[in-house]
Amino acid sequence: MLSALQDILVEAVDSRLPSELLDRIDELQAAIGDRPADDFGFTPEQIKYVVPVVEQVYRRWFRVEPIGLEHIPPGRVLLIANHSGQVPIDAMMIATALILDADPPRAVRSMVERWVPSLPFVSVFFSRLGQVLGTPENCRTLLREEHPVLVFPEGVRGINKTWDHAYELQAFGHGFMRLALETNTPIVPVGVVGAEEQYPTPWNLTGVAKALGLPAVPVPLNPLVPGLGLLPLPVKYRIYFGRPLTFIGDPDDDEAEIAARVGVVRDAVDGLLRRGLIERKGWFR
């Protein structure tokens, strides 16, 4: 009976989706062949059930404007982005931009925290949508299989910033650069402008976070806006994709050598952020 119900649901969703979107999903499916899921559990079909909602968030709530999508080369690529906004909506918006607005559509894979696979439902949801446990081996495998991989080298240091540090890039991890050198992968710097203001956060209760063993306990001001509750502010997102950078060298080089190359990427991301801050007319426009 359940499977009959599932069939009815699938048909209902299919008939409501615009044909252009279905074509895009078919293209992603074709990339993994005739298997229901790829080796990591990514199931392009599942995008159908998420995209109608995410598309509304992307087009109406955040009015996302992707700029420079044509810079993303075919084949394997590392997208290196700034991380901001308390909740990782920036990752979702970058991934959506690549599915809805890139030509051809690309299924970007991103790396999730180590505790995610232990959460029921969440773990399946993430893996079906192509998210992968963040280990260097997994990243290497995805790049060898020619996938675009999204990395936030600032990690939680970036996403949990208070508003006085908005658009200040934090220290970048070096792991992505060693992988790029090892697998000869081009790097596309990505600057996300707008996400910093979705949850304006004057305080981060570091003491409480430490006591609870959490990375951060931010106190955003969103509940003060009548009717908003814990929803993010409908800020305008601008996502800048820079020109691809290629690096050559020994992946096992000294930290200082790697740090210099990471610095180049960090400067490129920073340049995109500065450009975005000049080009935007305010938080919401």
Next chain:
Amino acid sequence: MRIALTGISGRFGARVARRLHRHHAVVGLDRRPFNRAPADVEVHRIDIRRKRSEAIFRGGGFDAVVHLNLMHDLRASSADHYTFNVQGTARVVEYCQKHGIGKLVLMSSANVYGPRADNTQFLTEDAPLMGGERFSDIRSLIAVDMLGQSFFWKYPDVETVILRPVHIVGAVNNAPSNYLRLRRPWTLAGFDPMVQLIHEDDVARAIEEALRPGIRGVFNLPGCRPAPLSVLIEMARGRPRPIPHPLAETLLDKAWALRLARFPAPELDHLRYVCMVDGARARDVLGFAPAHDLDATMTHLRRTRLMSA
């Protein structure tokens, strides 16, 4: 080649014997009777731990030993498991060294890595063996694996091969085959890990490849391409019964203690976390490519269900 095959009377041992005896002289050892031996296969009914078994190796003129004589019966006490598996393997290892047998093939399992939330998707042979962290019954298998590894450097003259296949399915009587034969298997609500299966004949083929001169070391055997557990159950024509993990663990623990269940509770981790292996080394060094894809493997499993029913 003249090969000593321990554990020949098991379902898998018999299959390996039938394959090897086409090209090699096979001598079987097992403490259980082997009734359907091919005519030219000589079988000794003996407990490998007994000193008496040495006579077979001393005068046997063997070129290789394939050691399959490992106990997987989860109902046996863990002391039995441990002594049988570890002492038995220690004996085999000792005989190889003492009687100049140049090749030893040991059967380990990908389960020695253990299903874990933070496992990388494809574990390579150098990943730590964490299987014993939550599932104590697998410790004897880990000890066997380690014993084989210590033999690599202690006796480099013997070419030792350790095979770590993923879940073997077929006529074998093991947990994954039995689980996939269930009509209403339990699954864990909200979990659907990727799983690798290998056809039993592909494992037998890998053993044959491992006998080639010059082959030594540890090899993961990943079998057919991975698929979500839900897809495997669907292919096996089972109807899953999703249960929240804490409840499933409590129920299974009780049922196991009352002898109403075929699997102990720590095995549930296989239904929620990945434990998959990377097969690059087997492919590149051993020249191993599985002959059965997922469809063929699952069809084989369904046929074996018919046979046993």
